[in-house]
Amino acid sequence: DQQVKQNSPSLSVQEGRISILNCDYTNSMFDYFLWYKKYPAEGPTFLISISSIKDKNEDGRFTVFLNKSAKHLSLHIVPSQPGDSAVYFCAASGQDQAGTALIFGKGTTLSVSS
Amino acid sequence: ETGVTQSPTHLIKTRGQQVTLRCSSQSGHNTVSWYQQALGQGPQFIFQYYREEENGRGNFPPRFSGLQFPNYSSELNVNALELDDSALYLCASSFAYGYTFGSGTRLTVV
Numbered sequence: 001d002q003q004v005k006q007n008s009p010s011l012s013v014q015e016g017r018i019s020i021l022n023c024d025y026t027n028s029m030f031d032y033f034l035w036y037k038k039y040p041a042e043g044p045t046f047l048i049s050i051s052s053i054k055d056k057n058e059d060g061r062f063t064v065f066l067n068k069s070a071k072h073l074s075l076h077i078v079p080s081q082p083g084d085s086a087v088y089f090c091a092a093s094g095q096d097q098a099g100t101a102l103i104f105g106k107g108t109t110l111s112v113s114s
Numbered sequence: 115e116t117g118v119t120q121s122p123t124h125l126i127k128t129r130g131q132q133v134t135l136r137c138s139s140q141s142g143h144n145t146v147s148w149y150q151q152a153l154g155q156g157p158q159f160i161f162q163y164y165r166e167e168e169n170g171r172g173n174f175p176p177r178f179s180g181l182q183f184p185n186y187s188s189e190l191n192v193n194a195l196e197l198d199d200s201a202l203y204l205c206a207s208s209f210a211y212g213y214t215f216g217s218g219t220r221l222t223v224v
Contacts, residue, residue: 004156032211043118043204043215044157089156093211100211101147101170104156 003027004092006105015114019077023090023105026071030094034102035064035075038087047088048075080112118207120216127223132193135221137205139186140214146188148180149204151218157204163188195223 005024013019021035031052036044050057050064050073057064063076077084087109091102119138127133139146145164149157159172163182177193186207192199202218 006156034211034213036215041217043120043206043217045215046213049211091156100145100208101159101162101172102149102157102213103159104149106154106156 001026002105003030004090004103004105006088006090006108008108009106010109010111012111012113013080015082015112016079019075019080019084019110019112021075021077021088021090021108021110023073023075024071025073025092027092027094027103028071030092030103032093033064033066033073034091034093035062036089036091036104037084038089038107044089077110080110082112082114085110085112118205118214118216120203120205120219122219123217124220125222127195127221129195129197129223131195132191133195133221135190135192135203135205135219137188137190137207137216139188139207143207143209143212143214144186145208146182146186147206147208147213148188148190149206150174151202151204152198153201160190192221197223199223 034049035047038044048062066073087107089107090105147162148160151157162170166182179191181189200223204218206213206215
């Protein structure tokens with residue numbers, strides 16, 4: 001049973017436009033959410049996070065929105081750049097998870113064309 | 115500030131063999147976690163070590179075991195390898211929720 005779901009395996013966007021990546025979760029005990037970017041042959045790189053006490057967090061071109069009632073979060077990238085092309089993972093953690101274990105979604109491959 | 119280094123980068127083993135993967139921790143991080151990423155999947159939590167003690171484990175059998183050393187580096191050991199163990203193994207060192215991932219070890223079991 002997947003606790004974190006990224007239902008769109010891929011997304012294609014033109015340079016300069018907005019990229020919106022979505023993530024849904026089922027575990028109401030999750031209280032911290034993170035987004036990672038991964039290039040081939042590299043480990044995941046942290047992008048941005050949000051605590052469950054907030055509904056928005058912004059860092060430069062990246063904004064994460066959290067809708068707790070819908071158990072949904074999204075990552076907005078504005079403007080999108082070709083270098084943003086990568087696999088994006090949504091991850092969550094909570095008090096019922098072992099240690100500070102992260103539960104990942106399957107990822108969304110973002111392609112930004114120039 | 116050093117990152118997380120994993121070795122080896124690639125490895126081919128035969129079914130039934132044993133393997134040890136290694137990970138160095140980022141300076142200042144006292145926790146290390148291991149994840150398995152199968153093709154087309156997200157990383158799956160294997161276990162976590164804090165100050166040399168296992169303090170969390172995912173849904174993996176006991177043939178997956180680990181160690182953390184006083185310098186916070188870590189090993190992942192897998193016994194009796196199975197074909198389904200073929201995956202990218204990621205190590206992450208952390209302090210609270212500040213995770214740093216290594217580039218991973220690609221294990222192929224034939």
